[in-house]
Amino acid sequence: MTPSHSDAAADSTPVPGWVAWLFAxxxxxxxxxxxxxxxxxxxxxxxxxxxxxxxxVGRLSPQAHTQPVVEFVHRVISxxxxxxxxxxxxxxxxxxxxxxxxxVLPLVALLGALASGVFGMMTIRWGINKFEAALDLLAxxxxxxxxxxxxxxxxxxxxxxxxxARSRLGAAAVGTLxxxxxxxxxxxxxxxxxxxxxxxxxxxxxxxxxxxAWGLQQxxxxxxxxxxxxxxxxxxxxxxxxxDLLLAILxxxxxxxxILISAAGAQEGLDVAHAVGTVLILALVMTGTMRDSxx
Numbered sequence: 101m102t103p104s105h106s107d108a109a110a111d112s113t114p115v116p117g118w119v120a121w122l123f124a125x126x127x128x129x130x131x132x133x134x135x136x137x138x139x140x141x142x143x144x145x146x147x148x149x150x151x152x153x154x155x156x157v158g159r160l161s162p163q164a165h166t167q168p169v170v171e172f173v174h175r176v177i178s179x180x181x182x183x184x185x186x187x188x189x190x191x192x193x194x195x196x197x198x199x200x201x202x203x204v205l206p207l208v209a210l211l212g213a214l215a216s217g218v219f220g221m222m223t224i225r226w227g228i229n230k231f232e233a234a235l236d237l238l239a240x241x242x243x244x245x246x247x248x249x250x251x252x253x254x255x256x257x258x259x260x261x262x263x264x265a266r267s268r269l270g271a272a273a274v275g276t277l278x279x280x281x282x283x284x285x286x287x288x289x290x291x292x293x294x295x296x297x298x299x300x301x302x303x304x305x306x307x308x309x310x311x312x313a314w315g316l317q318q319x320x321x322x323x324x325x326x327x328x329x330x331x332x333x334x335x336x337x338x339x340x341x342x343x344d345l346l347l348a349i350l351x352x353x354x355x356x357x358x359i360l361i362s363a364a365g366a367q368e369g370l371d372v373a374h375a376v377g378t379v380l381i382l383a384l385v386m387t388g389t390m391r392d393s394x395x
Contacts, residue, residue: 212243270389
């Protein structure tokens with residue numbers, strides 16, 4: 101996620117504020133789509149809309165039931181990302197002389213979102229294997245990281261990425277969490293919450309992969325969790341912000357729901373809170389690391 105500096109001040113024209121707003125809206129849509137995707141996974145809602153792009157054959161929208169509605173809203177928002185992503189690429193292209201990352205990063209985000217959308221369509225149409233599902237998640241995570249980085253570049257196009265103690269720690273946390281989520285899709289069974297971007301629950305279920313692979317994934321996820329807590333402590337010691345307080349609340353929620361799920365078993369409300377909280381934690385650690393790199 102480390103961008104190159106813009107070409108030696110070839111153009112000092114300010115980047116209009118609407119460009120940053122466009123990137124922010126696109127970033128929000130991608131993040132919300134990931135959160136909804138984890139909800140769909142945690143509630144197994146994808147099967148409730150068996151057709152694509154409509155929910156049922158001969159009917160575009162779902163019946164008024166929770167699961168198909170969640171899945172259909174997920175699809176609608178996912179589809180809108182293509183338009184906003186394309187608009188972001190065009191906006192970046194118009195101001196590419198200010199910083200070439202203004203077009204490179206939105207393009208990466210658009211390609212990641214399109215790849216994830218194709219995998220989503222394949223899932224409904226004829227199904228995908230675990231490796232393809234892991235690539236689907238990775239593409240979406242890359243897309244989210246790229247567009248949020250583009251937002252920071254649009255706000256401060258002359259800034260360089262500075263490696264300091266907090267940005268290094270944050271980058272390590274992001275990389276480890278992404279690796280843990282990627283591995284979770286590969287080794288988790290269809291009934292495991294880990295595949296829905298959950299944190300390590302240490303509950304081995306039917307259909308989970310070989311014990312060694314499953315244990316490795318849980319270990320990687322634990323390291324990511326510990327690094328996340330370390331990032332949070334480092335930021336709170338440096339300067340307390342509303343975003344870091346939100347991160348602290350989400351960490352508590354995810355840990356608490358994880359303990360309850362491990363002890364009492366899966367419950368839809370807890371599963372959704374755990375999975376969505378995990379997505380938002382990753383987004384906040386990502387964006388916080390980007391913020392730390394320019395402070």
